[in-house]
Amino acid sequence: MEKIKSVAAFTLGCKVNQYETEAVLEQFTKNGCEIVDFGKFADVYIINTCTVTSLGDRKSRQMIRRAKQLNPNAVLAVMGCYAQTAPDDILKIPEVDIVMGTNKRLKAYDEILNFCKTHTRKSLVEDIFKVKEFEELSITHIENKSRAFLKVQEGCNRFCTYCIIPFARGNLRSRSLENSVSEARRLAAEGFSEIVLVGIHLASFGLENGKPELLELIEKIAEIPEIKRLRLGSLEPLIFDEEFTKKCASVPKLCRHFHLSLQSGCTQTLKRMNRRYTAEEYALCVERIRKLMPKAAITTDIMVGFPGETDEEFNETLDFVRKIKLSDAHVFKYSQRKGTKAAVFPNQVDPKIKEERSKKLIALCSELRNEYVSSFLNKEIKVLFEQETEPGIFEGKTENYVTVKVKSDTDISGKILNVKTTACENDVLYGVLAES
Numbered sequence: 001m002e003k004i005k006s007v008a009a010f011t012l013g014c015k016v017n018q019y020e021t022e023a024v025l026e027q028f029t030k031n032g033c034e035i036v037d038f039g040k041f042a043d044v045y046i047i048n049t050c051t052v053t054s055l056g057d058r059k060s061r062q063m064i065r066r067a068k069q070l071n072p073n074a075v076l077a078v079m080g081c082y083a084q085t086a087p088d089d090i091l092k093i094p095e096v097d098i099v100m101g102t103n104k105r106l107k108a109y110d111e112i113l114n115f116c117k118t119h120t121r122k123s124l125v126e127d128i129f130k131v132k133e134f135e136e137l138s139i140t141h142i143e144n145k146s147r148a149f150l151k152v153q154e155g156c157n158r159f160c161t162y163c164i165i166p167f168a169r170g171n172l173r174s175r176s177l178e179n180s181v182s183e184a185r186r187l188a189a190e191g192f193s194e195i196v197l198v199g200i201h202l203a204s205f206g207l208e209n210g211k212p213e214l215l216e217l218i219e220k221i222a223e224i225p226e227i228k229r230l231r232l233g234s235l236e237p238l239i240f241d242e243e244f245t246k247k248c249a250s251v252p253k254l255c256r257h258f259h260l261s262l263q264s265g266c267t268q269t270l271k272r273m274n275r276r277y278t279a280e281e282y283a284l285c286v287e288r289i290r291k292l293m294p295k296a297a298i299t300t301d302i303m304v305g306f307p308g309e310t311d312e313e314f315n316e317t318l319d320f321v322r323k324i325k326l327s328d329a330h331v332f333k334y335s336q337r338k339g340t341k342a343a344v345f346p347n348q349v350d351p352k353i354k355e356e357r358s359k360k361l362i363a364l365c366s367e368l369r370n371e372y373v374s375s376f377l378n379k380e381i382k383v384l385f386e387q388e389t390e391p392g393i394f395e396g397k398t399e400n401y402v403t404v405k406v407k408s409d410t411d412i413s414g415k416i417l418n419v420k421t422t423a424c425e426n427d428v429l430y431g432v433l434a435e436s
Helices: 015-030 054-070 081-085 087-091 105-118 165-169 177-189 214-222 242-249 267-273 279-292 311-324 351-374
Strands: 006-011 044-049 075-080 147-154 194-199 229-232 257-259 297-304 328-333 380-390 393-397 403-407 416-425 428-433
Touching: 006 015, 006 054, 015 044, 015 075, 015 105, 015 147, 015 194, 044 054, 044 081, 054 075, 054 081, 075 081, 075 105, 081 087, 081 165, 147 177, 177 194, 177 214, 194 214, 214 229, 214 242, 229 257, 242 279, 267 279, 267 311, 279 297, 279 311, 297 311, 297 351, 311 351, 328 351, 351 416, 380 403, 403 416
Parallel strands: 006 044, 044 075, 147 194, 194 229, 257 297, 297 328, 403 428
Antiparallel strands: 380 393, 380 416, 393 403, 416 428
């Protein structure tokens, strides 16, 4: 193959991975390649992997094999966190041609094109802890002109006992404050109404230079006139001290939706996880937010079945979640990750018990989500419309990240409009466009 005509990609995992996939694909479009849906015939397939759980690893391997079934002669490149932590294992999979990790993605097109000429299989993965510079990926073209992701931070130094991500992403690295604001201005000029700041440990933005700069970044991006909304990715709860919370509340463009990682509502479990906060401290952060931003959505991640988690500890989590009334939560079962401390902890929880706990917590979180969404029924709310989901039906999000659907005879994608809500079904609000 002398020229790459088409490329397809499949992304597993977080919003950071999604951003990085788009940035890599853009290298191909700039070189005249067509982006096709994964599942269709392509010259090149890129799998961006996740390794947060063993399920992520398994799905990654499944998609690798599926790609070669679509076109046995295609070039197959594997990148991302699973590729970073297990490059030799992935290169042993006969279908794989190139393994890239979580760095040097800017060379993806050149490396794949070079393989097309040499047919030499190889791994480009390096020791991620030796990487000191933030890799400035960027996206200049996105079909959906309503919301753009902006990656500003890489790496994590927390080393929670269950988590493999520090080994996949390395030390803290941040995009410079100036370049982050400049990138936000460019995205605003492209027509985006909302910017979402994402990172592996977003609360640590700028921290490797001795000065946390997230608050300053929020304030500077909010000054850009064309940007109507600024949304934050996942955050550590303790960032919401008195000062940070007050400053956030004073920025009208900042979306009242905060994803604060919880993991457990039991302090003893949190201690074994090395989470560095107590359940009581988490609750205090939520209280601060709601005091100054009463209708803010508080969403989170919660793990069940961490080693040593007793029935009593799990019930503490249930009671805690019920008490603080989270708006939504991603519930997942603990998965042993080789190389982490918790992988060799005693009292590993039986898979059947994990499953039972997961179902109980998911049911509770579903109730709380419905309660939160229903609180906006028969209210007038602002919605940023993103797309037409079926003829004449447009879908968008409130600043609290609630999904809203309305009928419209004209294309309202990319517009922020007032909606009077009239119904709620399956956690989706339905309404009519209000008179402006």
